[in-house]
Structures are given as C-alpha cells and as structure tokens.
Amino acid sequence: EVQVLESGGGLVQPGGFLRLSCAASGFTFSSYAMSWARQAPGKGLEWVSTIGPGGGSTYYADSVKGRFTISRDNSKNTLYLQMNSLRVEDTAVYYCARTANFDSWGQGTLVTVSS
Amino acid sequence: DVVMTQSPLSLPVTLGQPASISCRSSQSLVHSDGNTYLNWFQQRPGQSPRRLIYKVSNRDSGVPDRFSGSGSGTDFTLEISRVEAEDVGIYYCMQATHWPRTFGQGTRVEIK
Numbered sequence: 001e002v003q004v005l006e007s008g009g010g011l012v013q014p015g016g017f018l019r020l021s022c023a024a025s026g027f028t029f030s031s032y033a034m035s036w037a038r039q040a041p042g043k044g045l046e047w048v049s050t051i052g053p054g055g056g057s058t059y060y061a062d063s064v065k066g067r068f069t070i071s072r073d074n075s076k077n078t079l080y081l082q083m084n085s086l087r088v089e090d091t092a093v094y095y096c097a098r099t100a101n102f103d104s105w106g107q108g109t110l111v112t113v114s115s
Numbered sequence: 116d117v118v119m120t121q122s123p124l125s126l127p128v129t130l131g132q133p134a135s136i137s138c139r140s141s142q143s144l145v146h147s148d149g150n151t152y153l154n155w156f157q158q159r160p161g162q163s164p165r166r167l168i169y170k171v172s173n174r175d176s177g178v179p180d181r182f183s184g185s186g187s188g189t190d191f192t193l194e195i196s197r198v199e200a201e202d203v204g205i206y207y208c209m210q211a212t213h214w215p216r217t218f219g220q221g222t223r224v225e226i227k
Contacts, residue, residue, distance in 0.1 A: 044218060045218045102156070103166050105163045
C-alpha cells in the first residue's frame, strides 16, 4: 500500500525557517516524481513544488520561488521541503503527494507562521 | 498561468439524485504527448484530498463507478450518478499539463 507521511510542521515566527519531511513507503520511491501542495485555513488547494525522480528537475510556484527548496534522498525514501523567509501567508497544512498528478496524498502537517 | 474555473461553487443535492460539476481551463489542457492531464479530487470534511479521476475520465482504484469524468480541450465535467451521504465534501479539478500546476476553487457538495 502506497503511504506518504509528513512531519516537521509547527509554529514559527515571520522570517524564520522550517524543514518538512515526507517518508514514503509501499512503492519504489526513486521511480516517482514527488510533490508538495498546501491548504491555508478554510481555503482551497495550492500546488507548491514538484521534484523529478532523480532530483535533477525541480519546479516551484511563484509564491515560494527563491524561499523554498524541494529535495529528496532516495536512499532514505524521503522527500523534503526547506522553507526559509517564512511569511504569515505561508500558514497552511502542507501535503506531500506522489507524482505531479497527486495520485496519493499524506495526512498533512500544519505550519503556522505567526509572531 | 492556467486558470481553472469551477461551477457551481456550492451544490446542494438530494440523496440518490445526480450531481454535476463543471471545470473550465483558460487554455487547452492537451499535452504535447497527446494526453489531457485533468484530474479530479475529493476532500471529505477533516480529511486529506483523494484523487478520484485522472486524465479526464479514468477512475482511480477503489473509486465507486457512480463517479465519472468527461470533457476535452478546455471544458470538463465530473458527474456523480446517484449521490450518497459519503460524497459530501469539496471537489477540486486540477490541471497537470502545464507548469505551474493549478487547481480550481473547489465545489462544496452538501446534502439538501
């Protein structure tokens, strides 16, 4: 069974940083692109970033470009999202998902940016 | 960016009756490889999203056959043939043809 499990969320001050992790199991992690999406409280879904299977290709939403970095460690079956220069508007539940078509989602991890 | 526009944004339905959600894109979703990467997701209250339909009309594993997707180019539809109580939630379309990926605003399905 395909499973992805996010961790690393929490409360951080504006301008701060956080690193999210996503542990994958039940499939050959190194064969799949992986993605992050987010959902602000009471709002809709927003694509954040995608990384290719080998890590060589990365894509970002304009809203996070230059501040967030997606990466992966295929030896650990783990996806990461390094989030720097966090803003209040980055407050959201962050979801990890398999592929750029989001075929399987995690349960999400809440990131709150507030002073 | 490709803008995805859903309608209606709120859909009250009677149990056992059909429901239909429209999704329109601001440009064609036909990829250079010939496929059309239009997905539909369901988000039940308090849960993570779940993909229902991929490439316009293909149901994901475990999705009941009362859900169907159709459309082409810029105009797409998700239909529920007979709404059940477990179908309550928000439905999103998403295009995966172009970068950046973009979602529709969501359609809230509720029981009358």
